[in-house]
Amino acid sequence: MALFFAYPLWAILERSVSGLEGLTLARYLKALTAPAYLEAWRNSLVFATASTLIAAFGGVFVAYWTAGLPLRPKRFLLSLYAIPISLSGLVVAFGFIVLLGRNGVVNQLFAAVGLPRFELYSWIGLLLVFPFYNIPLFALALIPLLESLGRDLLEAARASGATPLQAWVRVLLPNLMPGVLAGSAIVFAGMMGAFGTALALTGFAKNLLSLQIYSLVAESTFDLPQAAALAALLMASTGIGLYLLSLWERRVRR
Numbered sequence: 001m002a003l004f005f006a007y008p009l010w011a012i013l014e015r016s017v018s019g020l021e022g023l024t025l026a027r028y029l030k031a032l033t034a035p036a037y038l039e040a041w042r043n044s045l046v047f048a049t050a051s052t053l054i055a056a057f058g059g060v061f062v063a064y065w066t067a068g069l070p071l072r073p074k075r076f077l078l079s080l081y082a083i084p085i086s087l088s089g090l091v092v093a094f095g096f097i098v099l100l101g102r103n104g105v106v107n108q109l110f111a112a113v114g115l116p117r118f119e120l121y122s123w124i125g126l127l128l129v130f131p132f133y134n135i136p137l138f139a140l141a142l143i144p145l146l147e148s149l150g151r152d153l154l155e156a157a158r159a160s161g162a163t164p165l166q167a168w169v170r171v172l173l174p175n176l177m178p179g180v181l182a183g184s185a186i187v188f189a190g191m192m193g194a195f196g197t198a199l200a201l202t203g204f205a206k207n208l209l210s211l212q213i214y215s216l217v218a219e220s221t222f223d224l225p226q227a228a229a230l231a232a233l234l235m236a237s238t239g240i241g242l243y244l245l246s247l248w249e250r251r252v253r254r
Contacts, residue, residue, distance in 0.1 A: 009235075012228045012231050012232060013228070013232055015224060015225050015228040016028070016225055016228035016229040016231075016232050018225065027225055027226050027228075027229035028229050028232075028233070030226065030229070031226070031229045031230055031233050032233075036207065036212070037209075037212060037230065039207050040207045040208055040209045040211070040212045040230075041209055041233065041237065043206070043207050043208055043209075044192055044208050044209040044210070044234070044237070045192075045237065045241075047123070047126070047127075047191060047194070047208065048188050048191035048192045048194075048241070049188070050127060051127060051130050051131070051134060051187060051188075051191040051194075052134075052184050052187045052188045052191060054127060054130075054131050054134070054135075055130075055131060055134035055135055055137070055138045055183070055184075055187045056138060056180055056183065056184055056187075058131055058134075058135040058138070059134070059135050059136075059137070059138025059139045059141075059142060059183060060138070060142060060173075060176065060180065062135055062136070062138075062139040063138070063139040063140075063141075063142035063143045063146055064142075064146060064172075066078070066081075066139060066143055067143050067146035067147050078140070078143070080136075081136035081137075081139055081140050082136070082140070083136075084132050084133050084136050084137075085133060085136060085137055085140075088196070089195070089196030089197035089200065090196055090197070090200050092129065092132060092133070092197055093129070093196070093197045093200035093201050094200065096120060096125075096129050096132075096201070097120065097200075097201070100118055100120045100125070100128075101120055101121075102117065102120075102121075104120070106118060120201065121201055121202050121205065122202075123206065125201065125202075126197075126198060126201060126202065126206065129197060129201065130191065130194065130197065133190075134187045134190075134191075137183070137186065137187065138183040138187060141179060141182060141183040141186065142176065142179045142180070142183060145176060145178075145179040146176070149172075149175055149176075153167075153171050153172055153175060154167045154168075154171065154172055156171075157170070157171040157172075174252075177249075177252045178249055178252055178253055181245050181246075181248055181249040181252065182249065184245055185242050185245045185246070188238070188241050188242065188245065189238050189241075189242060192209075192210075192234060192237065192238040192241070193210050193234065193238070194208065194210060195208075195210040195211070195214065198210070198211065199211060199214065209230060209233070209234050209237075210234065212230055213227045213230045213231055213234070216230070
Protein backbone atom coordinates (compact mmCIF):
# COMPACT_ATOMS: atom_id res chain seq x y z
CA MET A 1 0.00 0.00 0.00
CA ALA A 2 2.81 2.42 0.86
CA LEU A 3 4.84 1.68 -2.28
CA PHE A 4 2.11 1.35 -4.91
CA PHE A 5 -0.61 3.66 -3.57
CA ALA A 6 0.48 6.11 -0.88
CA TYR A 7 3.78 7.18 -2.47
CA PRO A 8 2.41 7.70 -6.03
CA LEU A 9 -0.56 9.61 -4.62
CA TRP A 10 1.73 11.80 -2.53
CA ALA A 11 3.97 12.41 -5.55
CA ILE A 12 1.01 13.55 -7.67
CA LEU A 13 -0.33 15.87 -4.97
CA GLU A 14 3.12 17.28 -4.20
CA ARG A 15 3.82 17.94 -7.89
CA SER A 16 0.44 19.64 -8.35
CA VAL A 17 1.07 22.28 -5.65
CA SER A 18 4.81 22.86 -6.08
CA GLY A 19 5.92 26.17 -7.59
CA LEU A 20 9.12 28.17 -7.94
CA GLU A 21 8.17 30.29 -4.94
CA GLY A 22 6.72 27.52 -2.78
CA LEU A 23 3.26 26.00 -2.55
CA THR A 24 0.60 27.23 -4.96
CA LEU A 25 -3.00 26.40 -5.81
CA ALA A 26 -2.85 28.16 -9.19
CA ARG A 27 -3.04 24.90 -11.12
CA TYR A 28 -6.18 23.83 -9.27
CA LEU A 29 -7.69 27.25 -9.90
CA LYS A 30 -6.94 26.80 -13.60
CA ALA A 31 -8.39 23.28 -13.55
CA LEU A 32 -11.64 24.63 -12.09
CA THR A 33 -11.93 27.73 -14.30
CA ALA A 34 -10.41 26.96 -17.71
CA PRO A 35 -13.28 26.20 -20.16
CA ALA A 36 -11.52 23.21 -21.74
CA TYR A 37 -10.88 21.56 -18.37
CA LEU A 38 -14.38 22.28 -17.08
CA GLU A 39 -15.85 20.77 -20.24
CA ALA A 40 -13.63 17.70 -19.84
CA TRP A 41 -14.70 17.32 -16.19
CA ARG A 42 -18.38 17.62 -17.10
CA ASN A 43 -18.02 15.21 -20.03
CA SER A 44 -16.27 12.63 -17.84
CA LEU A 45 -18.98 12.80 -15.18
CA VAL A 46 -21.82 12.54 -17.71
CA PHE A 47 -20.10 9.78 -19.66
CA ALA A 48 -19.32 7.73 -16.53
CA THR A 49 -22.87 8.14 -15.22
CA ALA A 50 -24.46 7.18 -18.55
CA SER A 51 -22.14 4.18 -18.93
CA THR A 52 -22.97 3.03 -15.41
CA LEU A 53 -26.73 3.26 -16.03
CA ILE A 54 -26.41 1.30 -19.29
CA ALA A 55 -24.27 -1.35 -17.59
CA ALA A 56 -26.69 -1.62 -14.65
CA PHE A 57 -29.74 -1.98 -16.89
CA GLY A 58 -28.12 -4.55 -19.18
CA GLY A 59 -26.22 -6.35 -16.43
CA VAL A 60 -29.32 -7.02 -14.30
CA PHE A 61 -31.16 -8.72 -17.15
CA VAL A 62 -28.11 -10.66 -18.38
CA ALA A 63 -27.42 -11.84 -14.82
CA TYR A 64 -31.07 -12.81 -14.25
CA TRP A 65 -31.19 -14.80 -17.48
CA THR A 66 -27.84 -16.49 -16.85
CA ALA A 67 -28.63 -17.40 -13.24
CA GLY A 68 -31.68 -19.37 -14.37
CA LEU A 69 -29.79 -21.58 -16.83
CA PRO A 70 -28.70 -25.18 -16.16
CA LEU A 71 -25.24 -25.57 -14.64
CA ARG A 72 -23.29 -26.56 -17.77
CA PRO A 73 -24.36 -23.71 -20.10
CA LYS A 74 -24.12 -21.31 -17.14
CA ARG A 75 -20.47 -22.23 -16.56
CA PHE A 76 -19.74 -21.85 -20.26
CA LEU A 77 -21.32 -18.38 -20.35
CA LEU A 78 -19.50 -17.29 -17.19
CA SER A 79 -16.21 -18.15 -18.86
CA LEU A 80 -17.27 -16.10 -21.91
CA TYR A 81 -18.26 -13.14 -19.73
CA ALA A 82 -14.72 -13.03 -18.32
CA ILE A 83 -13.13 -12.64 -21.77
CA PRO A 84 -14.02 -8.96 -22.49
CA ILE A 85 -12.71 -7.92 -19.08
CA SER A 86 -9.31 -9.48 -19.82
CA LEU A 87 -8.90 -7.94 -23.28
CA SER A 88 -6.80 -4.86 -23.97
CA GLY A 89 -8.81 -1.71 -24.62
CA LEU A 90 -6.88 -1.14 -27.85
CA VAL A 91 -7.73 -4.61 -29.13
CA VAL A 92 -11.42 -4.05 -28.42
CA ALA A 93 -11.33 -0.62 -30.04
CA PHE A 94 -9.77 -1.92 -33.25
CA GLY A 95 -12.25 -4.80 -33.28
CA PHE A 96 -15.13 -2.32 -33.20
CA ILE A 97 -13.42 -0.23 -35.90
CA VAL A 98 -13.34 -3.30 -38.16
CA LEU A 99 -16.98 -4.01 -37.37
CA LEU A 100 -18.56 -0.54 -37.13
CA GLY A 101 -15.95 1.90 -38.45
CA ARG A 102 -16.58 4.12 -41.47
CA ASN A 103 -15.52 1.27 -43.78
CA GLY A 104 -16.44 -1.51 -41.37
CA VAL A 105 -18.44 -4.59 -42.20
CA VAL A 106 -21.73 -3.29 -40.79
CA ASN A 107 -21.47 0.11 -42.48
CA GLN A 108 -20.69 -1.53 -45.81
CA LEU A 109 -23.86 -3.60 -45.44
CA PHE A 110 -25.81 -0.45 -44.49
CA ALA A 111 -24.48 1.36 -47.55
CA ALA A 112 -25.39 -1.58 -49.80
CA VAL A 113 -29.05 -1.40 -48.76
CA GLY A 114 -29.23 2.39 -48.65
CA LEU A 115 -29.21 2.83 -44.87
CA PRO A 116 -27.27 5.67 -43.17
CA ARG A 117 -23.87 4.76 -41.78
CA PHE A 118 -23.37 4.35 -38.06
CA GLU A 119 -20.96 6.92 -36.61
CA LEU A 120 -18.69 4.96 -34.28
CA TYR A 121 -16.43 7.92 -33.54
CA SER A 122 -19.02 9.78 -31.48
CA TRP A 123 -20.41 9.85 -27.94
CA ILE A 124 -23.05 7.32 -28.97
CA GLY A 125 -20.29 5.14 -30.40
CA LEU A 126 -18.37 5.27 -27.13
CA LEU A 127 -21.51 4.45 -25.16
CA LEU A 128 -22.03 1.45 -27.47
CA VAL A 129 -18.48 0.12 -27.12
CA PHE A 130 -17.99 0.25 -23.35
CA PRO A 131 -20.97 -2.00 -22.47
CA PHE A 132 -18.92 -4.75 -24.15
CA TYR A 133 -16.83 -4.67 -20.95
CA ASN A 134 -19.28 -3.35 -18.42
CA ILE A 135 -22.37 -5.53 -18.90
CA PRO A 136 -20.46 -8.83 -18.46
CA LEU A 137 -18.63 -7.32 -15.46
CA PHE A 138 -21.92 -6.26 -13.92
CA ALA A 139 -23.47 -9.67 -14.61
CA LEU A 140 -20.55 -11.48 -12.96
CA ALA A 141 -21.06 -9.35 -9.84
CA LEU A 142 -24.81 -10.04 -9.66
CA ILE A 143 -25.07 -13.71 -10.61
CA PRO A 144 -23.98 -15.07 -7.19
CA LEU A 145 -26.55 -12.82 -5.49
CA LEU A 146 -29.29 -13.96 -7.87
CA GLU A 147 -28.34 -17.59 -7.30
CA SER A 148 -28.62 -17.14 -3.53
CA LEU A 149 -31.99 -15.40 -3.85
CA GLY A 150 -33.28 -17.84 -6.43
CA ARG A 151 -36.50 -17.25 -8.32
CA ASP A 152 -38.60 -17.99 -5.27
CA LEU A 153 -39.08 -14.29 -4.54
CA LEU A 154 -40.61 -13.61 -7.93
CA GLU A 155 -42.74 -16.73 -7.81
CA ALA A 156 -44.01 -15.80 -4.33
CA ALA A 157 -44.80 -12.27 -5.53
CA ARG A 158 -46.66 -13.59 -8.57
CA ALA A 159 -48.58 -16.04 -6.38
CA SER A 160 -49.57 -13.10 -4.17
CA GLY A 161 -51.14 -11.35 -7.15
CA ALA A 162 -48.32 -9.07 -8.27
CA THR A 163 -47.88 -8.40 -11.97
CA PRO A 164 -44.46 -9.24 -13.52
CA LEU A 165 -43.49 -5.55 -13.42
CA GLN A 166 -44.55 -5.18 -9.79
CA ALA A 167 -42.64 -8.33 -8.86
CA TRP A 168 -39.48 -6.94 -10.44
CA VAL A 169 -39.79 -3.40 -9.10
CA ARG A 170 -41.10 -4.09 -5.60
CA VAL A 171 -39.55 -7.48 -4.80
CA LEU A 172 -36.51 -8.44 -6.87
CA LEU A 173 -34.79 -5.09 -7.45
CA PRO A 174 -34.86 -3.99 -3.77
CA ASN A 175 -33.14 -7.25 -2.84
CA LEU A 176 -30.62 -6.80 -5.67
CA MET A 177 -29.82 -3.15 -4.90
CA PRO A 178 -26.72 -3.84 -2.73
CA GLY A 179 -25.20 -5.83 -5.60
CA VAL A 180 -26.36 -3.29 -8.19
CA LEU A 181 -24.74 -0.43 -6.26
CA ALA A 182 -21.52 -2.42 -5.75
CA GLY A 183 -21.36 -3.12 -9.49
CA SER A 184 -22.17 0.52 -10.24
CA ALA A 185 -19.23 1.63 -8.10
CA ILE A 186 -16.85 -0.59 -10.07
CA VAL A 187 -18.14 0.60 -13.44
CA PHE A 188 -18.29 4.27 -12.45
CA ALA A 189 -14.69 4.27 -11.23
CA GLY A 190 -13.52 2.59 -14.42
CA MET A 191 -15.44 4.92 -16.70
CA MET A 192 -14.22 8.08 -14.96
CA GLY A 193 -10.72 7.03 -15.95
CA ALA A 194 -11.64 5.53 -19.34
CA PHE A 195 -8.65 6.06 -21.59
CA GLY A 196 -7.29 3.45 -23.98
CA THR A 197 -10.44 2.59 -25.89
CA ALA A 198 -11.60 6.23 -26.00
CA LEU A 199 -8.22 7.37 -27.30
CA ALA A 200 -8.11 4.67 -29.98
CA LEU A 201 -11.64 5.42 -31.18
CA THR A 202 -11.79 9.21 -31.06
CA GLY A 203 -8.26 10.47 -30.44
CA PHE A 204 -8.69 13.88 -28.81
CA ALA A 205 -11.95 14.65 -30.60
CA LYS A 206 -13.92 13.96 -27.42
CA ASN A 207 -12.91 16.03 -24.42
CA LEU A 208 -12.50 13.72 -21.42
CA LEU A 209 -10.47 14.46 -18.31
CA SER A 210 -8.31 11.37 -18.80
CA LEU A 211 -7.46 12.49 -22.34
CA GLN A 212 -6.65 16.00 -21.13
CA ILE A 213 -4.20 14.51 -18.63
CA TYR A 214 -2.62 12.40 -21.35
CA SER A 215 -2.26 15.38 -23.66
CA LEU A 216 -0.37 17.26 -20.93
CA VAL A 217 2.20 14.50 -20.48
CA ALA A 218 2.56 13.22 -24.05
CA GLU A 219 1.97 16.14 -26.41
CA SER A 220 3.75 19.40 -27.20
CA THR A 221 1.73 21.04 -24.40
CA PHE A 222 3.83 19.13 -21.84
CA ASP A 223 2.92 20.34 -18.36
CA LEU A 224 3.37 17.65 -15.74
CA PRO A 225 2.31 19.77 -12.71
CA GLN A 226 -0.96 20.76 -14.43
CA ALA A 227 -1.52 17.11 -15.36
CA ALA A 228 -1.03 16.21 -11.70
CA ALA A 229 -3.67 18.78 -10.67
CA LEU A 230 -6.13 17.35 -13.19
CA ALA A 231 -5.34 13.83 -11.97
CA ALA A 232 -6.06 14.92 -8.40
CA LEU A 233 -9.35 16.44 -9.58
CA LEU A 234 -10.22 13.20 -11.36
CA MET A 235 -9.44 11.14 -8.26
CA ALA A 236 -11.44 13.47 -6.03
CA SER A 237 -14.46 13.38 -8.35
CA THR A 238 -14.32 9.59 -8.53
CA GLY A 239 -13.92 9.32 -4.77
CA ILE A 240 -16.96 11.55 -4.13
CA GLY A 241 -19.03 9.47 -6.55
CA LEU A 242 -17.98 6.24 -4.84
CA TYR A 243 -18.72 7.74 -1.42
CA LEU A 244 -22.23 8.72 -2.50
CA LEU A 245 -22.82 5.21 -3.85
CA SER A 246 -21.58 3.73 -0.57
CA LEU A 247 -23.98 5.95 1.40
CA TRP A 248 -26.82 4.79 -0.84
CA GLU A 249 -25.81 1.16 -0.32
CA ARG A 250 -25.79 1.56 3.46
CA ARG A 251 -29.22 3.11 3.32
CA VAL A 252 -30.50 0.21 1.19
CA ARG A 253 -29.11 -2.40 3.58
CA ARG A 254 -30.92 -0.93 6.62
